[in-house]
Amino acid sequence: MSTISKPWDKDPVLTVEHLTMRFGGLVAVNDLSFSAGRGDITALIGPNGAGKTTVFNCITGFYKPTTGMMTMRHKDGATHLLERMPDFVVSKKAKVARTFQNIRLFSGMTLLENLLVAQHNPLMIASGMTFLGVLGIGGYKAKERQAIEKAKYWLDKIKLTDRADDPAGDLPYGAQRRLEIARAMCTGPALLCLDEPAAGLNPRESAELNELLLGIRRDEDTSILLIEHDMSVVMEISDHVVVLEYGTKISDGTPAETKNDPRVIAAYLGVDDEEVDKVEHELDEVQAHHTQGSGQ
Amino acid sequence: MTSNTTKKAGPDLGKAFKDAILAGIIAFALLGPLIGLKTDQNMDNQLVLVNNMPVALIFVALVMVGRFLLAAFIYPAIAAKGAKSKAAVSLAELEAKAKRTKRLSLGGLVFLFVYPMLILALFGVQGSIKWVDNFGVQILIYVMLGWGLNIVIGLAGLLDLGYVAFYAVGAYSYALLAINFHLSFWVLLPLAGILASFWGMILGFPVLRLRGDYLAIVTLAFGEIIRLVLINWKDFSGGSAGISSIPKVSLFGLYSFDMGATNNFAKAFHLAASSAYYKVFLYYLILLLALLTAFVTTRLRKLPIGRAWEALREDEVACRSLGINTTNTKLTAFAIGAMFGGFAGSFFAARQGFVSPESFVFMESAVIVAIVVLGGMGSMIGVALAAVAMIGGTELLRELSFLKAVFGDDFNPDQFRMLLFGLAMVVIMVWKPRGFISARQPTAFLFEKKTISGDLVKEGHG
Incomplete structure (x- = not known):
């Protein structure tokens, strides 16, 4: 079980190394290292309060990590150190887009407007940093039409084209989740970070979401990193699962591997009192195994 | 007292009239002594009572007219409007408003x-x-x-x-x-x-x-x-x-x-x-x-x-x-x-x-x-x-x-x-808690321009 054999280490789009985030005395994330492979769907799972969202906030620049290094590698070879960037630059330059656990749409703006705001930076250049746009010169009109086409492409993908001119706040919950993903995709990201995209979805919507994410993996140059509680989503679509508990990584592997990892089972289900000794013994063994593996 | 009038569809004039009389009595009891009777000093520095009743009566009349209008027309109108707005403003209505x-x-x-x-x-x-x-x-x-x-x-x-x-x-x-x-x-x-x-x-x-x-x-x-x-x-x-x-x-x-x-x-x-x-x-x-x-x-x-x-x-x-x-x-x-x-x-x-x-x-x-x-x-x-x-x-x-x-x-x-x-x-x-015109006009549209109800538009927080 050496790390070399793992497919996601060959061409990682994102490498997180020794990431630690402290809030005062609380260690939310403790020395976390993992990588997300290019073109993969990587899932970050763990019980409540395991520090998953904190990891996301560090990656997307909303928190400055206490220590650690996060590297984005683009297809053209450009690398970006995320811990050195303010939040908006992470999206603008490093091409990392994200969604939020509690949906953050522009509820008073239409679906189309939401998707146009996501294309702010290219459109801003097209409008000559506003100066030419106000005077009505330059090619802004054509660029805006292209942006609308792109928005329409994503509205088709999330099956909301017929509601393009409705305010985003009027959409049902599941559709709002899909729209948030489409909005993030309109920024043209290399890595899409989804914070619990299936939370609150019914089984049908959840299946639609899987389809959408698999579609993104298939058709776009976008890798996906997602936090999820819904195991059906995780097991069905992810290529690689990283499990966190109390800010520490306890398992890292394919869905099948993590599913059978006793530490993951213990973290999720807990163990009976009489079994504690047995499990602890097993865990020690696993631990020994792990240290051997990572020691190389 | 007003809840009865508001439930009816049309203006209940009799009820409103009674309401106005009652308001008038209360207003007179309050304003009669306060405005109608004025203490003043005369030339000899004696305290005298000046009768200022006409002005007090004008105020009482104003109160009565106001109360009558409120009870007869304004309260029912507000109640009707409230019932309507609860039933969600239709899109067509918003459109008509935007055209207007x-x-x-x-x-x-x-x-x-x-x-x-x-x-x-x-x-x-x-x-x-x-x-x-x-x-x-x-x-x-x-x-x-x-x-x-x-x-x-x-x-x-x-x-x-x-x-x-x-x-x-x-x-x-x-x-x-x-x-x-x-x-x-x-x-x-x-x-x-x-x-x-x-x-x-x-x-x-x-x-x-x-x-x-x-x-x-x-x-x-x-x-x-x-x-x-x-x-x-x-x-x-x-x-x-x-x-x-x-x-x-x-x-x-x-x-x-x-x-x-x-x-x-x-x-x-x-x-x-x-x-x-x-x-x-x-x-x-x-x-x-x-x-x-x-x-x-x-x-x-x-x-x-x-x-x-x-x-x-x-x-x-x-x-x-x-x-x-x-x-x-x-x-x-x-x-x-x-x-x-x-x-x-x-x-x-x-x-x-x-x-x-x-x-x-x-x-x-x-x-x-x-x-x-x-x-x-x-x-x-x-x-x-x-x-x-x-x-x-x-x-x-x-x-x-x-x-x-x-x-x-x-x-x-x-x-x-x-x-x-x-x-x-x-x-x-x-x-109109959100101002005269709260609806928002979208800045781009794919098929048709629809007015956005002000309820969805946020006010910002800095």
Whole structure:
């Protein structure tokens, strides 16, 4: 079980190394290292309060990590150190887009407007940093039409084209989740970070979401990193699962591997009192195994 | 008592009448002794009772009429409206409203252009001054200021309580540069705008990391600082005495409105000398400036920067996750809003011929904010209507001297301006809590333009 054999280490789009985030005395994330492979769907799972969202906030620049290094590698070879960037630059330059656990749409703006705001930076250049746009010169009109086409492409993908001119706040919950993903995709990201995209979805919507994410993996140059509680989503679509508990990584592997990892089972289900000794013994063994593996 | 009347469909006049009688009795019991009986001293320093009953009875009658109208018509109407709004406003209704607003704005525009002609025809050259200057120019200045501040508060959702500072920067820029360097208004107008937006950016840099209430307090303080500097830096600004004899605006240098000038407008066209022509000219000038503000704002809303402003108002965190530099975006909102404030300020200085720090007190900022909030944040027409109501309304109160016939010669309607002003604000906030026009027009559409109900649009929080 050496790390070399793992497919996601060959061409990682994102490498997180020794990431630690402290809030005062609380260690939310403790020395976390993992990588997300290019073109993969990587899932970050763990019980409540395991520090998953904190990891996301560090990656997307909303928190400055206490220590650690996060590297984005683009297809053209450009690398970006995320811990050195303010939040908006992470999206603008490093091409990392994200969604939020509690949906953050522009509820008073239409679906189309939401998707146009996501294309702010290219459109801003097209409008000559506003100066030419106000005077009505330059090619802004054509660029805006292209942006609308792109928005329409994503509205088709999330099956909301017929509601393009409705305010985003009027959409049902599941559709709002899909729209948030489409909005993030309109920024043209290399890595899409989804914070619990299936939370609150019914089984049908959840299946639609899987389809959408698999579609993104298939058709776009976008890798996906997602936090999820819904195991059906995780097991069905992810290529690689990283499990966190109390800010520490306890398992890292394919869905099948993590599913059978006793530490993951213990973290999720807990163990009976009489079994504690047995499990602890097993865990020690696993631990020994792990240290051997990572020691190389 | 009123709940019975409200449940019925039509006005229940009998019930309302009974209600009014009861209110009248209570009012008489209260006001009879309070107003009707007045103690006074006579010539011999004796305390005497003066019978003031007629006035008390007038008040009682007013209370009764008011109560009758409330119970018979207004309460049922409110109840009916409440029932309707609960059943969700239909889209068709919103559309119809948007169409009406569009017709209204077009009609309003035509009216604005013929207004001075109309007044000249109706009241003659001398009589027109009051209507063109006090109503027309005064209201249009506030429309322009409202539209300028609307960019900051209505679109970007940043509560700026010190907008008058930029108005002051514009006014003093024109006054000082015109007097010291003899530059013309047409050169100084853009310069005043640039200087004001420059100050907007200077304020913006330290302030924009603050949000909500904190931002409001700091902008308020900035407004006061500018005023205090103008008062205390006497060498520069003339202190609280202000700056007088500021040059008038010329008609692009072709005709002057100075009485002594050889190319005086009235002389050139062989008209009787009057300041009315200058007022009409100023009216058209401020009208064009205000329309420029409106044009640029509608243009900006359709550009990425305008959409970013509105997105910022809706959700700042989401904006940052989409790669929008929120600091720069806020700064541009501040700077552009300030620029229009500067334009309005330089116009103000040219119109008054005199500026002093007295004109730029916090009350001015408060009035402009009130106009924006009352109009419905983000709505251009709403803001214009609010400016007409607020400024026109207070000006109209000066015209109410006929009420002296009722309340005696001591009655001065001017003194009640602020009271009525506050009352009107309360009424409107109850009746339309999100301002006159709260619905939002989308800036782009795929199939058809649908009006967005104001309930979904957020107000921003800094």
